[in-house]
Amino acid sequence: MTTPVRITAVSYLNTLPFIYGIEQRVAVPSAASQAERRLPAGEGIALSLRVPSICAASAIEGRTDIALVPVAALPLIPGFSTGSGTGVPSFGNLPAFTPQIITDYCIGAEGAVDTVVLLSDTPLAEIRRVYLDSHSRTSVQLVRVLARGHWRISPRWVDFADCASTFATEGRGLEYGEAMVAIGDKVFALKAAHRYAYCYDLAQEWHGFTGGLPFVFAAWVACTEAGLEYAPHLNEALAYGVAHIAEAITGTVNRSRDFDFDEAYRYLTQSIKFNLDDSKRAAMRLFWEKIITPG
Numbered sequence: 001m002t003t004p005v006r007i008t009a010v011s012y013l014n015t016l017p018f019i020y021g022i023e024q025r026v027a028v029p030s031a032a033s034q035a036e037r038r039l040p041a042g043e044g045i046a047l048s049l050r051v052p053s054i055c056a057a058s059a060i061e062g063r064t065d066i067a068l069v070p071v072a073a074l075p076l077i078p079g080f081s082t083g084s085g086t087g088v089p090s091f092g093n094l095p096a097f098t099p100q101i102i103t104d105y106c107i108g109a110e111g112a113v114d115t116v117v118l119l120s121d122t123p124l125a126e127i128r129r130v131y132l133d134s135h136s137r138t139s140v141q142l143v144r145v146l147a148r149g150h151w152r153i154s155p156r157w158v159d160f161a162d163c164a165s166t167f168a169t170e171g172r173g174l175e176y177g178e179a180m181v182a183i184g185d186k187v188f189a190l191k192a193a194h195r196y197a198y199c200y201d202l203a204q205e206w207h208g209f210t211g212g213l214p215f216v217f218a219a220w221v222a223c224t225e226a227g228l229e230y231a232p233h234l235n236e237a238l239a240y241g242v243a244h245i246a247e248a249i250t251g252t253v254n255r256s257r258d259f260d261f262d263e264a265y266r267y268l269t270q271s272i273k274f275n276l277d278d279s280k281r282a283a284m285r286l287f288w289e290k291i292i293t294p295g
């Protein structure tokens with residue numbers, strides 16, 4: 001019996017085309033007709049949908065073959081090299097296999113992304129405390145980079161597990177001088193629950209800070225030899241999903257919840273940029289430099 005390839009992906013709306021593509025392209029010939037038979041994800045692969053921090057942990061701890069990894073966590077994967085001259089120091093022998101980015105696709109933005117934001121009722125210059133969403137290492141690192149190099153503020157950083165859900169469901173409001181980082185689908189609920197005076201889109205702020213660079217939030221990484229061997233099949237599946245966004249919104253089986261079609265289609269076709277091109281790779285390297293050697 002063939003061992004399924006373990007794939008770990010983020011459970012947010014922005015991965016819906018990826019998951020749909022995986023579901024549609026995991027296929028084998030039918031013995032009866034020799035025609036392609038679609039298989040649900042799980043017969044050829046073991047698909048897990050998690051929050052970004054768990055995706056990162058699975059890759060770092062070697063509990064998956066392929067993962068959609070938040071870019072801030074990539075340098076923490078044993079053996080991974082940022083290729084920027086600021087690689088993570090290693091101790092002892094590195095594993096024979098080198099974890100690496102394997103597809104032409106990512107979760108990226110070329111301006112505003114809409115779902116990675118700093119929310120506040122206070123102007124930037126007067127923010128004294130920022131609550132950080134522990135589900136995303138990348139958004140936490142990004143807001144720190146922007147605060148230090150772009151906004152020139154030095155707030156107190158407060159780890160607050162799932163702060164966005166707490167504020168959205170418990171009716172708790174931010175006091176003057178406070179702000180919070182919110183990510184993912186819950187940003188829509190937060191904005192609906194309260195009209196924040198200030199909403200700073202972190203991808204848009206990075207775009208301005210870097211003179212127009214895009215931003216990459218997560219990339220696909222092979223964590224094992226099995227993952228690397230499966231890479232061409234995954235790349236084909238992702239391409240199929242990205243080319244069929246409308247179908248992905250209505251037809252994906254493995255999903256966190258249902259979405260409003262018009263809102264989801266606008267978000268997936270305008271806010272999220274899936275192609276991992278040269279400019280996005282350059283933006284990743286710059287981001288790594290800024291979090292590994294701040295300044």
